[in-house]
Amino acid sequence: GAVVSQHPSRVICKSGTSVKIECRSLDFQATTMFWYRQFPKQSLMLMATSNEGSKATYEQGVEKDKFLINHASLTLSTLTVTSAHPEDSSFYICSATRGGTGELFFGEGSRLTVL
Amino acid sequence: AQRVTQPEKLLSVFKGAPVELKCNYSYSGSPELFWYVQYSRQRLQLLLRHISRESIKGFTADLNKGETSFHLKKPFAQEEDSAMYYCALRYNQGGKLIFGQGTELSVKP
16 A cells, blocks of 8 residues: 655754655655544644645644645645753644545654653 | 434443444434444444445444434444444545544454
């Protein structure tokens, strides 16, 4: 099946620094990628929809200046958490839509811990 | 607004018992409904989609438009079924998925 890979899988940073998380579709081109945030044993909260070559569409309540999303190519989208704070600590998951069936494939997630 | 509701946060059953994980949705059109499963320390993976009407790992789910439900069922639970289960809705192909709160299924020996 199709593979979506995230990097890094874990990151620890100091408060006030910025962290970049990459999401790659390894064997297919993804015109649309989605970024989710997940708290322990809770639902996935959609943060934004990332379209290749255009600005991301953010969900209500998600700060676009805080969570910068770039979708520079058909296989790569990045999420940058700027000026991170402890409350940004979470599990961030990306997913990518493969054309045709529109099936969604998920990355393994990236756990961010802000000290 | 589109919404997916999974009323049970935790469902605990014994091995061999039947299982039903409930999912209700609110959407006025014709959505696509999915069930995703997340095993411990693994990524989210697709279990079922309503349009394929197939059975995966013994699980089935029927879309009931009258009751706006898409409950997940398995006649005989196995210990390896223990995981988080998420019901999700999408209202156009390629569009965003909206997830329910998730139900943790625990199958005891």
